Amino acid sequence: MNKAILSQTILLSSVMFAGATIVNAQSLCSNATLKGSYGVQITGTRPAPSVLSGIQATPGTPETVAGVVLQVFDGAGGFTQVDNVKGSLSGIVADRPGVGTYSVNGDCTGTYTVLNPGLPPIVNRLVVVDNGQGFLTVVVSPQPVMVTATGKKMAYMASCPANNPPVLFNATDSGNSTDLTAGSTIVVLGRDFTPSGGNSLVFQRAGSSDVVLSASGGSWFQDDSSSVITAFLGGRVRPGTWSLTVHSACSPSPSNALSVTIR
Numbered sequence: 001m002n003k004a005i006l007s008q009t010i011l012l013s014s015v016m017f018a019g020a021t022i023v024n025a026q027s028l029c030s031n032a033t034l035k036g037s038y039g040v041q042i043t044g045t046r047p048a049p050s051v052l053s054g055i056q057a058t059p060g061t062p063e064t065v066a067g068v069v070l071q072v073f074d075g076a077g078g079f080t081q082v083d084n085v086k087g088s089l090s091g092i093v094a095d096r097p098g099v100g101t102y103s104v105n106g107d108c109t110g111t112y113t114v115l116n117p118g119l120p121p122i123v124n125r126l127v128v129v130d131n132g133q134g135f136l137t138v139v140v141s142p143q144p145v146m147v148t149a150t151g152k153k154m155a156y157m158a159s160c161p162a163n164n165p166p167v168l169f170n171a172t173d174s175g176n177s178t179d180l181t182a183g184s185t186i187v188v189l190g191r192d193f194t195p196s197g198g199n200s201l202v203f204q205r206a207g208s209s210d211v212v213l214s215a216s217g218g219s220w221f222q223d224d225s226s227s228v229i230t231a232f233l234g235g236r237v238r239p240g241t242w243s244l245t246v247h248s249a250c251s252p253s254p255s256n257a258l259s260v261t262i263r
Contacts, residue, residue: 030104031075031077031103033132036072036075038134046145065088067086069084077103078101081099109126122142122145155197156195164251165248165253165254166190168188168246170188171187180263182235182238190227192226192250195224198249199223200214202244202246202247203244204243211237213231219232241261
């Protein structure tokens, strides 16, 4: 390689490296990255704040702790929460409300602090993952609290259509026929379904147990739009005439009912 080519190669490499440095240094996250409702699971150890009757221990004894939390971030540095936390010595405190503050850096690291009445602030370090769809945390203060948490965004709660009950238009098979069999794939059309999941199809008729189809039921089920739900019946809905409704995570009320005949 002659000197001219070598010089050009070094110059090009330097420019590419400088460009990569600029890209890597840009801000990727902010407080707005965490916004909406998150389901959080916590686990670890802490000093027991109290001790249940009959347990041979005193407050302050280390205990194992586990819990689930609903945290709602406002996108501007504040959050509210409801937690259910159980200690191996202290028992469970159910549905305890709380508030807090948080700060997310450009590199997607940050802190958040839980403020529960009558208790010291719980300061956490966090890392935001999956473009704001989740986060990982560890308690850094108080020192004896050794607790980690994993949060996952509850996407359907962030995209609910104003809590309107869903409305059903019709139900056909995948070939657009109303002649449904127990082995059909049913296509349900309507509006105001939860657009990112959380819906279920409920089949009801006198003298039979309800049949509920949903994404958690272990069968093929697709409901990623606000107007179409597709599900494989798989023989679970027996022949006969059924009343079909859609239940949405966004509404306490089910949809109107359709009469559906399975042969």
